[in-house]
Amino acid sequence: MRVSASRVVVALAVAIVAVVAWQRWPASPPKWTPVEVAMLRSLWIESLPELPPDPSNAVADSTIAAKFGEQLFFDTRLSSNGGISCATCHQPERRFTDGLQKGQAIGTTDRHTPSIVGTAYSPWQYWDGRRDSQWSQALVPLEDPDEHGTDRAQVVNLIAQDETYRATYESLFGELPDPASSDRVMLNTAFANIGKSIAAFERMVMPTPSRFDEYVRAVVEQDAGSQQRLFDDDEVRGLKLFIGEANCTQCHNGPLFTNHEFHNTGVISFPGDVPDKARVAGVREVLRSEFNCLGIYSDDVEHRCAELRFTRTGSTLTGAVKTPSLRNLENTAPFMHKGQILTIAEVLQHYNEAPDAMIGHNEAKPLGFGIRELHQLEVFLGTLAAPVAGLSGADGILVEN
């Protein structure tokens, strides 16, 4: 009996030492296959193509318009109570989000405030893509009673009353029409021009390189030392899962970690709301919007508007929302289109289970990962945090390029 008891103790001790040693042993530098390196490169911020032109906005790349747009973006006079500006919800210090489940301005909005960082690359704005340009998007909140609660005549009137604004406007677009004018087209044109100026500012709000991007550089340059310094084991494994088994890059692909498309991933409804129909209704709205790319207020005279002309409609889009960028998740909780999920860990848990969608069809398949893998994915996502470009410091003055 004695002998066998001591044997058991020895065996146990050996097992414990083996487990500890296996866990503590310094991991050899990860080997990335050529396919994986190509995938990492595709996610690298350096792979971000040049900002695509916005032919529907003639002042999209005008510095004067961008500065004018920035002033408008922070101007609380653009509201019925004098207290709401675009920055009320799109707060620069929170990466242009607001930390709330649903936006709070004059009232409560229907959805979670999305970030505007990098949205110049997206053919669609809003979670449901109900607008097809940054400028036409900027017009909607101004007239939404729950947001700025004003209307186009009041907005044009503010520009007319403010001498500096008026002068800037007229230098960009020519004479400002009389806000009291009954000519609807003239009023709408001036209103659209204001949106185009705001968009010229928003176009410059871009992500900057993160620790992940430095790591990709180290991989591309085959610099093993920097790779080890930049990413710990869990972050490397998280990245491997992200581009591999976890299928994240099916939707979160490209240097902005989004395909700018619409997917139903079965997120639960918001308390008190019916499940969000999202894109199936949003596409209908953008097609009939008077401010869309094919409309008379668009500067794209050739009406190229490929995204709008070839967009998909129909019931397969039920409950599909736009893939958000995963750059800069830090400080932007809660998540999903109505802020239904409060932490990244819970978001990952959601994809781990991939429950049936309440309406439409959940495109994601359950991952069935353990706690360890989910943790690795979470720490990897943390490596994407970086400051936002387009603003300098807290005073919100545009960076001169």
Place this chain on the structure above:
Amino acid sequence: MIVHRIACCCLFFCLCVVFSQQNALAHGGVVEEDDLCVIKVNYLRAHFKVYQPRATGHEQYCEDLPSASESIFVMEYQHDSLSQMPIDFRIIHDVTGKGRFARLEDVYKIADIDSATVFYQPPVIEPDVYAVNYEFIEEGDFIGIVSARDPETGKLYAAVFPFEVGFTGFGYWPIFAGLLVLIQIHYLYMSGRLKRWYGKSSTIVTGFAICLLLAPPVSFAGDVVVTYTTPDGDPQLNRMHSWILHIENESGTEVEGATVEVEGGMPEHDHGLPTKPRVTEELGGGDYKLEGMRFHMSGYWEIVVSVTTDDGTSIVIIPLRL
């Protein structure tokens, strides 16, 4: 053994009667078909489901609900007409006294339906999917009434479904059912039938699998050959681009004047292309310009080209890995 068999048969018969009655009577206008809960508004059908997201998350119910909490009733149309009809939705306390046997006639007999109503969603046309949200404040017996009015004929269609909130489940029935199955398996095992049956069925399954393997691969290509070139360079993720389709028939003659339609998607993910590409121009010599192509995911895609000429329609599938 014979006694055993008779006992089992009796129990099984009783169980079948009880369950079939519950299905037939409990659901009114809502029935379960092939594991799918269906509401029949006269001849118009919709996939029907209820959620209690705050209490039980993504759990789906066909009708009876476990607790008094926020409840989302969803109808996914199986019949297009419903997407063009104004639909209203009413939930009333069961004041018919008929419980699970309540029918439309009983509801029409209620003198003051408004006072029995706990929730009413006035008529609205929902083109995609119909959903309402009501938070039950108490448990009890309720009746749901869905009405849809045909905008052309003015005819009103309705479905009535009695249901219980605070539904306590099937009581002891699952235990009985489990017991029955165990008795039956025990009996089959003892009598040696289980083995015999397994032997037989495995032969059938194997035979079927062999037949499947030997069957010739399904060929989608008809009597035309479609090739493509991409003048804007290789297709890149998330970038709108054009294709030139070149269509020839099997003998190598270029196909001109055809109507060409293009669909596509990722079979592994059950979804289509993000765009709706169209052939915008026939370039001659069997070439067709296809605009509006964009891929938003890497992986395996299939582009389905349908070519219609005076001789009929041919379907060609172009596989593509991005």
